[in-house]
Amino acid sequence: MEQGQQGSLRERLVDAGVELVLAEGSTSLGLREIARRAGVSHGAPRRYFPTHHALLSAIARRGFQELGTRFAAALAAPGSARTRLRAVARVYVEYALERRGMFELMFRHDLLEGAPPPPDQPRLRESSLPLFARMTDLVAQCRPEPDDDGGAAVAAAALWSNLHGVAQLWAWGSLPLVLSAARPPVAGAPADDPAERLERLLAAVLDAHLGPEPQ
Template sequence: MDAEGTLRERLVDAGVELVLSEGSGSVGLREIARRAGVSHGAPRRYFPTHRALLSAIARRGFEELGARSVAAASETASPRAQLAALTRVYVDYARERRGMFELMFRHDLLDSAGQSEAPAGPRLREATLPMFQRVVELVARCRGEAAESSAALTAAALWANLHGIAQLWSWGSLQLAVGGSPGAEPADSPDRIIEAALDAHLGPAAS
């Protein structure tokens, strides 16, 4: 990687650290420059707008979540087990990297019409599609369907369910609802709720 590429990566690294420690609302070009040890005008060479900077940071999140998902799914064989692994990775990622998770799905903040603002590769607005398509494929296989069109709605409902679990758990609401207390995680974690969501959308797993 050349010096220009290295500096750009340093700026993104600083942005990732800032998002993880203080949330996406705290990310600004000047603070990124300060943390990266460069002049306050340097980030403008790579990120002409705040949206471009946030998009580059969010891309890192999608890369990390994707790598975790691939690793988890590779450890099991059946479609149902692979889907269960992906759902747990998704919720665990949301709990562990809350600021990044929130940023990744704020499509109103990420690159859309402004192609020139985006780094190389697909627009961030489209970055969720490969992950969603994988869920659709696994849902179809779990239900023994050759076509995936009818599985898309089920996959979308499951995804929405998981996103809600991730958010409500981070706020402490689910712990309270199932008998715990906000801020004090029950011993069984969200796993039983995730299993219930899978059963609700796919039916109980075969014994």
Template sequence: MTQETSLRERLVDAGVELVMTSGTASLGLREIARQAGVSHGAPRRYFPTHQALLSAIARRGFADLQARFAAATAGTTSPRGRLQALGRAYLGYALEHRGMFELMFRHELLTSEQEEPGRPRLRESTLPLFAHMAGLIATHRAEQAATDRPGAPEDSVPPASVTAAALWSNLHGIAQLWAWGSLQLVLGSAPPAGGPAGGTPDGDQLDRLVAAALDAHLGRGGA
């Protein structure tokens, strides 16, 4: 690793540490430089814009999430079972690493068309994840059809990509509403007065919420 690459990685490492411990509000260029132990002008030598550095930090989050997905689905062969494992891993990551999760899905980082040296295009991380989910849904439907399980008329079933988008939105909403404390309120498990609004649900709660989302979008069924 060259000195230039090493310093570039130090800046990204510093940003990851900051967003994990202090949230997205801590990700100013000066604060990242201070955390990395370099001059406040150093980030500009390796990242042409602030967004380029934020994209590199968020890319680390997607790499971590992809690794969690791989671990969660290892040994699970059915498409519905894999979707259940993916959903649980997604919620777990979102609730454990709220700052990074918020950064990863910032609109201007995901959709920018700018081509900048050293700036990862986050769509190259998000679109394959979405395509994988849509593929599992399509395979699940094909398996259901092959076993002649009753379901909705074919012409009333939305494309797998639309169902994947709705399921993803459902999971993302669960994560956000739990982080705000809203789901705990309606489910009768609000945190104690003065406690944090969010917190991480236990394993059974995660499983029930993901299973309910799958039932809503795929119909009731086993793993």
């Protein structure tokens, strides 16, 4: 089979996997179902991906690429480093909520720590490095002191961990529940907007890691 056809079929399998994970979640990604959706025999994926994990990693890598595109759009907007960092934080959490199946797949431990991929592909865990580098750069710009000791990377890692936790707890309904309980409804007052509540929470996360925003 010609190289172009091989590449086309390989991408078709990944495309089918992306559609499946977005429609039905990360637990739906069986080889047979991916092959069926791609319109190939159930044995075809093995010709392009040596293991099931290799195919899942290729699908998850698409998620990192999409998230990276959203990061780039947020970073291109005008504003201070703090403003752009808040936009990146919002993008990260919104992506997790909009693409729950893909987000879960992207951070599966067995895929992140899986066997080395083909020579032309990085390890899945390395797909997160450019995103983390952008976040670290913004954190460094927000800190008053020079980043001589790598403190910006530590602060960015703490911020990332916090955002990941916000995304998971919000998706599970735990954060909306506790925040609603902490602010009982007042007669005549407008209903609490979940989007506004999440925005306030993200602002509090940045304050916790970077200090209050300068006035």
